[in-house]
Amino acid sequence: MFRGLFRSERARREALTAGQVTPDPSRCVQCGICSFNCPIGIDVRRHAWLGQPVVNSRCLTCGECVARCPRGVLTFERTNLFAERKK
Amino acid sequence: MTRYLLIGTGVAAISALEAIRSVDERGEVSVVSDDPHGYYSRPGLAYYLTGELEESLLFPYQKADFSRLNARFYRARVSHIFPSEQEIELEGGARLPYDKLLIATGAQALPLKVPGADLAGVHKLDNLADARALLAHARRGRPALVTGGGITALELAEGLASRGMKVHYVFRSERYWPAVLDETESRIIESLLRREGMTLSPQTEVTEILGRNGKVTGARLSNGKIIPADLIAYAIGIAPRIGLAREAGIACERGILVNERMETSLPGIYAAGDAAQVYDPAAGKHVLDSLWTPAREQGRAAGRNMAGQPTAYCKSIPFNVTRLAGLTVTIIGAVAVPSPLTPLPQGEGKPPSPLPPLPQGERNAPSPLSHLPQGEGNTPSHLLPSPTGRGAGGEGRGEGDLLAIARGDSETWRELPHAIIAQSGFEVNRLRLMVGKTHLLGAIVMGDQKLSAPLQKLIREKVEITPIRAQLLAPDAPIADILAGFVRRGNGKQGN
Numbered sequence: 001m002f003r004g005l006f007r008s009e010r011a012r013r014e015a016l017t018a019g020q021v022t023p024d025p026s027r028c029v030q031c032g033i034c035s036f037n038c039p040i041g042i043d044v045r046r047h048a049w050l051g052q053p054v055v056n057s058r059c060l061t062c063g064e065c066v067a068r069c070p071r072g073v074l075t076f077e078r079t080n081l082f083a084e085r086k087k
Numbered sequence: 088m089t090r091y092l093l094i095g096t097g098v099a100a101i102s103a104l105e106a107i108r109s110v111d112e113r114g115e116v117s118v119v120s121d122d123p124h125g126y127y128s129r130p131g132l133a134y135y136l137t138g139e140l141e142e143s144l145l146f147p148y149q150k151a152d153f154s155r156l157n158a159r160f161y162r163a164r165v166s167h168i169f170p171s172e173q174e175i176e177l178e179g180g181a182r183l184p185y186d187k188l189l190i191a192t193g194a195q196a197l198p199l200k201v202p203g204a205d206l207a208g209v210h211k212l213d214n215l216a217d218a219r220a221l222l223a224h225a226r227r228g229r230p231a232l233v234t235g236g237g238i239t240a241l242e243l244a245e246g247l248a249s250r251g252m253k254v255h256y257v258f259r260s261e262r263y264w265p266a267v268l269d270e271t272e273s274r275i276i277e278s279l280l281r282r283e284g285m286t287l288s289p290q291t292e293v294t295e296i297l298g299r300n301g302k303v304t305g306a307r308l309s310n311g312k313i314i315p316a317d318l319i320a321y322a323i324g325i326a327p328r329i330g331l332a333r334e335a336g337i338a339c340e341r342g343i344l345v346n347e348r349m350e351t352s353l354p355g356i357y358a359a360g361d362a363a364q365v366y367d368p369a370a371g372k373h374v375l376d377s378l379w380t381p382a383r384e385q386g387r388a389a390g391r392n393m394a395g396q397p398t399a400y401c402k403s404i405p406f407n408v409t410r411l412a413g414l415t416v417t418i419i420g421a422v423a424v425p426s427p428l429t430p431l432p433q434g435e436g437k438p439p440s441p442l443p444p445l446p447q448g449e450r451n452a453p454s455p456l457s458h459l460p461q462g463e464g465n466t467p468s469h470l471l472p473s474p475t476g477r478g479a480g481g482e483g484r485g486e487g488d489l490l491a492i493a494r495g496d497s498e499t500w501r502e503l504p505h506a507i508i509a510q511s512g513f514e515v516n517r518l519r520l521m522v523g524k525t526h527l528l529g530a531i532v533m534g535d536q537k538l539s540a541p542l543q544k545l546i547r548e549k550v551e552i553t554p555i556r557a558q559l560l561a562p563d564a565p566i567a568d569i570l571a572g573f574v575r576r577g578n579g580k581q582g583n
């Protein structure tokens with residue numbers, strides 16, 4: 001029933017890679033699955049607790065934390081950088 | 088210098104501690120807890136059971152975080168509060184003084200009261216020690232029995248199944264979690280559980296747990312059958328831990344009653360989290376939640392008030408995202424549907440339409456409940472755990488498996504909203520909206536979660552939906568598309 005509503009998964013990933021991981025703390029239960037799955041060991045859970053986006057230059061924007069979070073806490077939000085680059 | 092004392096190391100207490108420190112750097116803070124594992128993610132225990140998480144990952148805070156908060160931690164059980172002396176007593180007799188006290192003692196599982204419940208191999212899931220014990224008992228290929236309702240019962244069932252156990256799920260009601268889910272939703276979950284290989288016995292109770300040499304060997308059911316099991320796990324509801332408060336003369340109902348500043352009936356004493364029963368202006372009464380984020384927010388408000396910064400806690404719309412039978416489910420706001428026994432007065436909107444059959448030819452066709460009562464006085468009475476052990480209010484609402492609310496649960500979800508239901512999707516992706524006169528009052532999102540976050544915002548912020556209300560209520564309306572369009576036009580977007 002959601003077909004055609006949203007961009008395909010791949011297109012979404014492409015758009016996402018330009019953004020930064022942004023948490024909605026009200027959904028987070030501090031389970032740690034995001035931190036557990038981050039390939040470079042960023043403590044994403046702490047960002048979710050503090051409500052701060054991951055502004056770590058080491059972040060690969062691989063999307064692993066976003067995909068693994070069981071509660072939809074994490075999304076990629078486009079950075080201004082991306083918008084400027086496009087101009 | 089103020090002496091603060093916090094009972095508990097759950098999220099409510101830790102959040103209070105942070106809030107105190109954000110206001111008062113010098114005050115003396117003591118934290119007492121009887122949990123040897125301190126602060127960890129209780130909801131994370133479900134993922135620990137399935138093996139998605141290592142135990143060490145359950146702990147959000149490391150040593151350095153605790154030293155930054157500059158508090159003294161005691162591992163002990165508090166046995167008494169002496170309000171007139173402003174002291175607490177620890178088991179063993181030691182006393183600690185306080186100027187400001189927070190009771191954040193959480194909740195605990197209601198005990199299973201059947202013969203044999205004390206045998207080794209009978210488990211609940213309150214804390215990390217319980218989760219460890221469950222895992223230590225789980226044996227691949229061996230039979231396990233799970234009984235109870237709500238989210239925790241399924242977390243137990245799925246945790247054990249993912250450890251290779253053959254799970255038999257026994258529940259009293261006619262369908263899974265009738266207090267919160269409608270019939271279609273229950274059937275979806277049940278058929279997924281069966282597909283996973285679980286055996287389900289609805290309308291059945293465990294009447295006796297059988298054992299040999301002090302160990303569980305099986306259970307006798309109300310239908311007379313004897314089911315072999317190495318392990319029995321139960322989740323029949325929780326009760327706030329209010330014994331300390333009640334004994335100290337603090338006003339309690341089902342939980343410790345607090346005002347919007349999280350103050351109890353006694354001066355200088357606060358309560359927060361699962362132990363607290365908080366005033367809900369929308370409902371006009373005090374209600375219980377067992378939810379992580381409200382516990383955190385209440386702890387924060389309590390901490391600030393204790394440190395002298397007046398802060399009101401405003402109960403937000405209760406919300407949870409959970410996994411039921413492998414399916415992600417978001418529950419927001421008031422979502423109860425009237426039980427089939429409730430007469431349905433003439434409502435507004437379209438006439439009820441029967442629902443299409445379920446996937447996999449499920450035997451029970453869902454009943455066509457498209458209308459909700461319009462009049463006053465349809466709100467169900469609260470689910471009071473009665474001395475006999477069965478929830479008085481619960482029975483009438485068909486909540487046979489839970490004697491009270493459960494973990495990750497809210498009393499508010501059981502409210503019958505004055506709303507009309509719009510629904511679509513009868514496969515694994517399903518959306519149910521509780522459409523009020525001007526805004527949405529509740530929603531259940533199953534499967535595809537793209538609308539979960541926008542809906543949370545639409546409901547929490549009571550966004551006007553009048554422009555799309557008629558469309559949503561039209562027969563066979565594609566409500567997901569209508570909502571998505573509404574959101575795309577800038578309504579209820581994240582971070583608006």
Ligand SMILES: Cc1cc2nc3c(=O)[nH]c(=O)nc-3n(C[C@H](O)[C@H](O)[C@H](O)COP(=O)(O)OP(=O)(O)OC[C@H]3O[C@@H](n4cnc5c(N)ncnc54)[C@H](O)[C@@H]3O)c2cc1C
Pocket residue numbers: 029094095096097098099100119120121122125128129130131132133163164165166191192193194212213214239242328331359360361362376377378379380382407408409494495496
């Ligand atoms: C298995 C499970 C799954 C859950 N799933 C979800 C979910 O999906 N979503 C969600 O939002 N919530 C969920 N919850 C609920 C959530 O974890 C709780 O709402 C939250 O942890 C409450 O925090 P709290 O600080 O109030 O209490 P708790 O975390 O229970 O902490 C209470 C503390 O008080 C201490 N204590 C109690 N009595 C005494 C005493 N006499 N002396 C000393 N110490 C004492 C305890 O040791 C403990 O440290 C789940 C809970 C469990 C157990």
Ligand code: SF4
Pocket residue numbers: 023027028029030031032033034035044045048068069070071072073074
């Ligand atoms: S995985 Fe999601 S819910 Fe768990 S800690 Fe990370 S952001 Fe929070």
Ligand code: SF4
Pocket residue numbers: 021037038039040041042044054058059060061062063064065066
């Ligand atoms: S996007 Fe990848 S690298 Fe960045 S925080 Fe998430 S998991 Fe780690």
